[in-house]
Amino acid sequence: MAHNPSPFADLSARPLDAAKFRDPLVTAKGERRASVALRALETLWLNTGTLCNLACTSCYIASSPRNDALVYLSLAEAVAYLEEAAALGTREIGFTGGEPFMNPDMVPMIAAALARGFDVLVLTNAMRPMRRFEAALAPLAGPKLTMRVSLDHHSQSVHEAERGAGTWAKAVDGLRWLSEAGFRVAVAGRQLPGETEAEARAGYQRLFEALGITVDAGLVLFPPMDAAADVPEITEACWDILHLSPDAMMCASSRMVVKPRGADRPHVVACTLLPYDPQFALGETLADASGKVMLNHPHCAKFCVLGGASCSG
Structure with a gap:
């Protein structure tokens, strides 16, 4: 699929300064690197595989119709982690990909999470892979299940610059189906560089009203990211300097399950943004994944500590 130039950054970019983010314990300046302890596993993400029906310009995980670096998670594998998470008192299960509905076990995995009393969040582009499961998916609608649909902007031109020609109408149609079928619906979008949060939110609200869509679970806006920006390493002193708590970081309350191609079984990673490192x-x-996480990656600084982002609801 051909793409127009995207206004969004490539979140997989490495730092301009090659001396940074090399030693997990100390920064390039020799200062003690910041770490984050897991205070409680509130959200467990299950990566269903990196295959996607789209090849977006700036996908941080490089999902595409050909990228199977992370293979499909099976229902049996997912259930094992759901059981462990239930014993730990985890509140929420998130499903992400790739496009989760490329995975043939997707609907049974949602049902298994709901049956165990979890709040469930599914990140989807709401296009054909999801729509083929309408009959099986519709009975699962209810207050415990939130479907978060990706609309990269409130304008068709910007969305299609990121996701490809013809994707806007299909995504909007899927969003409309979810709303009409009674699902709790959220939308994930982004601000353009130079666009204020208030302007972005107003634009999305006008769109929802024009489409007659109820977005009852909220709009999640991700800030613009500059891939060319040289970000600082996060030291232990940064928490006080920035007036931030490590407990507010994603890795203080979440983990993600992935299954790399060729692996006998899945494993747990610290963050939804770092499935390959x-x-x-x-x-x-x-239990193995309950230790502290050293913030030894540009994403830790750019996206989480300085960007204030969170993937969970």
């Missing part, structure tokens, strides 16, 4: 692979069980 081996230093963030924490073990095969949730």
Whole structure:
């Protein structure tokens, strides 16, 4: 699929300064690197696989119709983690990909999470992979299940610059189906560089009203990211300097399960943004993955500490 130039940054970009983010314990300046302890596993993400029906210009995980670097998670594998998470008192299960509905076990995995009393969040582009499961998916609608649809902007031109020609109408149609079928619906979007949050939210609200869509679970806006920006490393002193708590970071309350191609079984990683980096692979069980995370990656600074982002609801 051909793409127009995107206004969004490539979140997979490495730092301009090659001396940074090399040692997990100390920064390039020799200062003690910040770390984050897991205070409680509030959200467990299950990555269903990196295959996607789209090849978006700035996908941080490089999902595409050909990228199976992370293979499909099976229902049996998912259930094992759901059981462990239930024993730990986890509140929420998030499903992400790729496009989760490329995975043939997707609907049974949602049902298994709901049956165990979890709040469930599914990130989807609401296009054909989801629509083929309408009959099986519709009975699962209810207050415990939120479907978060990606609309990269409130304008068709910007959305299609990111996702490809013809994607806008299909995404909007899927969003409309979810709303009419009674699902709790959220939308994930982004601000353009130079666009204020208030302007972005007003634009999305006008769109929802024009479409007659109820977005009852909220609009999540991700800030613009500059891939060319050289970000600072986060030291232990930064928490006081920035007036932030490590407990507010994503890795203080969440983990993600992935299954790399060729692996016998899945394992747990620290963050939804870092599924490939081996230093963030924490073990095969949730218990194994309960240790602290060293913030030794540009995403830790750019997206989480300085960007204030969170993938969960």
